[in-house]
Amino acid sequence: MMVLPFLLVAIALALVFFDKPVLAHATWGVGLLWTLYLLNVHATDTLNLNF
Amino acid sequence: MTESLSRTLNALGLLAITIVLGFAFTDQLINDDLPCPLCLLQRAGFALAGFGLVLNLFHGQRARHYALVILGALAGFAVAVRQIFLHIAPGTGSYGDAFVGLHFYTWAALLFGLIVLGSALMLIIDGQFNTARERRAVRPTGLALLAFGLFSLIVVANAASTFAECELGLCADNPTQYELLEN
Numbered sequence: 572m573m574v575l576p577f578l579l580v581a582i583a584l585a586l587v588f589f590d591k592p593v594l595a596h597a598t599w600g601v602g603l604l605w606t607l608y609l610l611n612v613h614a615t616d617t618l619n620l621n622f
Numbered sequence: 623m624t625e626s627l628s629r630t631l632n633a634l635g636l637l638a639i640t641i642v643l644g645f646a647f648t649d650q651l652i653n654d655d656l657p658c659p660l661c662l663l664q665r666a667g668f669a670l671a672g673f674g675l676v677l678n679l680f681h682g683q684r685a686r687h688y689a690l691v692i693l694g695a696l697a698g699f700a701v702a703v704r705q706i707f708l709h710i711a712p713g714t715g716s717y718g719d720a721f722v723g724l725h726f727y728t729w730a731a732l733l734f735g736l737i738v739l740g741s742a743l744m745l746i747i748d749g750q751f752n753t754a755r756e757r758r759a760v761r762p763t764g765l766a767l768l769a770f771g772l773f774s775l776i777v778v779a780n781a782a783s784t785f786a787e788c789e790l791g792l793c794a795d796n797p798t799q800y801e802l803l804e805n
């Protein structure tokens with residue numbers, strides 16, 4: 572789960588390099604949403620991690 | 623501001639983000655200071671913000687590319703502020719070593735603020751934006767290509783390191799070992 576934001580940005584960078592900007596934007600968007608989801612998971616009562 | 627000066631500034635901005643990610647990665651490798659879950663999300667925020675600058679280098683400067691930079695930086699800022707708040711009360715400890723008196727998450731919050739400020743300042747300048755008719759894909763060369771190459775390298779390195787540390791799940795709260803290497 573934690574690896575996904577980096578993986579998605581890496582894929583988005585490759586898509587920009589190969590001139591697929593629309594797909595790159597979409598991939599980046601999923602990466603952003605996943606990052607925010609992970610922040611939410613981190614702060615939930617179940618986990619409520621300290622670091 | 624001319625288009626070429628703006629491109630140079632975008633390349634320098636991308637290099638600066640790469641240096642920040644590289645510094646954290648070097649600290650992880652040399653001092654065996656494994657990043658915590660929130661630290662990884664802050665790194666992801668820098669990667670997300672840097673992507674907008676890459677778009678500026680490859681597809682010309684556009685307001686919406688700066689918007690991606692700001693959105694990525696705000697996501698990272700939210701994570702950094704959560705970590706600051708977790709440790710703001712006396713006796714709640716901290717994570718990792720301090721650098722020039724501030725912990726990495728405090729530096730991250732400041733840097734995300736600077737990225738937003740820098741993007742806002744760049745958006746003020748109209749001269750860098752092409753009209754819809756003039757817009758075309760540009761193959762970056764020189765400094766821009768170097769910045770793109772190094773940035774891509776550090777993003778892939780972070781993906782590999784995060785996979786080694788956490789495998790496919792969530793990371794430990796206070797990680798002390800690479801899970802992939804232990805199994």
